[in-house]
Amino acid sequence: MPSIISIRGLNKTYASGFEALKHIDLEIERGELFALLGPNGAGKTTLIGAICGLVTPTRGSIVADGHDIIRDFRPARTKIGLVPQELATDAFETVWATVSFSRGLFGKPADPAYVEKLLRTLSLWDKKDAKVMTLSGGMKRRVMIAKALSHEPSILFLDEPTAGVDVELRRDMWEMVRGLRESGVTIILTTHYIEEAEEMADRIGVIRRGEILLVEDKATLMAKLGKKQLVLHLQSPLEQLPGALSGEPLELSADGQTLTYTFDAQSEQTGIGALLRRLNEHGIDFKSLQSSESSLEDIFVGLVREPA
Numbered sequence: 170m171p172s173i174i175s176i177r178g179l180n181k182t183y184a185s186g187f188e189a190l191k192h193i194d195l196e197i198e199r200g201e202l203f204a205l206l207g208p209n210g211a212g213k214t215t216l217i218g219a220i221c222g223l224v225t226p227t228r229g230s231i232v233a234d235g236h237d238i239i240r241d242f243r244p245a246r247t248k249i250g251l252v253p254q255e256l257a258t259d260a261f262e263t264v265w266a267t268v269s270f271s272r273g274l275f276g277k278p279a280d281p282a283y284v285e286k287l288l289r290t291l292s293l294w295d296k297k298d299a300k301v302m303t304l305s306g307g308m309k310r311r312v313m314i315a316k317a318l319s320h321e322p323s324i325l326f327l328d329e330p331t332a333g334v335d336v337e338l339r340r341d342m343w344e345m346v347r348g349l350r351e352s353g354v355t356i357i358l359t360t361h362y363i364e365e366a367e368e369m370a371d372r373i374g375v376i377r378r379g380e381i382l383l384v385e386d387k388a389t390l391m392a393k394l395g396k397k398q399l400v401l402h403l404q405s406p407l408e409q410l411p412g413a414l415s416g417e418p419l420e421l422s423a424d425g426q427t428l429t430y431t432f433d434a435q436s437e438q439t440g441i442g443a444l445l446r447r448l449n450e451h452g453i454d455f456k457s458l459q460s461s462e463s464s465l466e467d468i469f470v471g472l473v474r475e476p477a
């Protein structure tokens with residue numbers, strides 16, 4: 170599938186001399202839901218800002234839906250909708266007015282039928298005449314999304330869309346975002362809720378200290394890095410693993426008390442039965458065992474962990 174956003178050699182050094190983005194190369198595919206994950210200060214907002222024309226790149230190029238974001242700023246900007254982290258809405262306007270006005274800002278002719286469709290999709294239709302300040306936080310967030318979509322962009326950035334939103338509303342937002350994706354909008358999401366990325370993303374990108382660590386299909390990432398482990402607490406400590414077991418994915422703890430067996434989370438054959446038989450053959454007995462499975466969260470934490 171052709172890319173809708175193409176980023177080449179992007180660098181951003183702030184006036185302070187801080188290098189927030191270091192030679193980023195990234196392709197976002199048309200129609201995908203891409204989750205950008207990274208710890209605080211990794212460069213997510215800077216990267217989104219650069220694509221949206223809010224941050225001037227120091228070097229490199231960005232093409233958004235066929236338009237270079239520097240040379241061709243206006244057409245590029247009309248392709249993009251941005252829902253920023255902070256709730257910033259025109260408190261005294263009605264929902265209808267604020268969304269219609271946003272559309273006008275992008276030079277699009279008024280289209281009441283489109284605005285109606287948008288408000289209905291976002292479950293805001295019955296609030297269309299309400300002043301924004303009278304709405305709940307979750308509703309205000311929907312208004313922000315409606316504003317970002319008012320000019321019919323093909324790319325939507327959601328920066329922490331569910332921060333501070335309760336569990337039920339979060340589920341509703343996920344539903345809504347999925348609906349937008351199905352309607353053909355490419356969505357780039359930043360989130361601190363790894364569960365959100367696990368639930369929704371087609372692909373995941375991890376950024377750390379201004380560098381893209383990896384970009385991977387979610388399922389592939391989970392299959393590649395997701396591991397299951399079985400931890401056996403031994404009856405009596407072992408000094409070392411018997412040579413016959415040295416080829417197994419087994420690790421003996423430093424105190425000789427536990428054995429950890431790692432196996433492929435995706436595989437049908439775990440090999441646990443055979444392992445237990447072999448341990449028995451070698452007279453290795455255990456008191457208890459427990460298993461664990463890595464979630465996207467474990468994978469993420471492992472990836473971005475800073476060296477001690």
Ligand SMILES: Nc1ncnc2c1ncn2[C@@H]1O[C@H](COP(=O)(O)OP(=O)(O)OP(=O)(O)O)[C@@H](O)[C@H]1O
Pocket residue numbers: 183184185187189207208209210211212213214215216
């Ligand atoms: N205007 C600026 N001048 C100097 N440094 C900046 C500026 N804006 C951001 N930075 C620095 O650039 C780095 C990346 O910031 P950015 O806001 O892009 O991170 P982030 O990944 O969005 O973080 P968070 O998850 O906390 O929102 C941080 O170290 C930040 O302090």
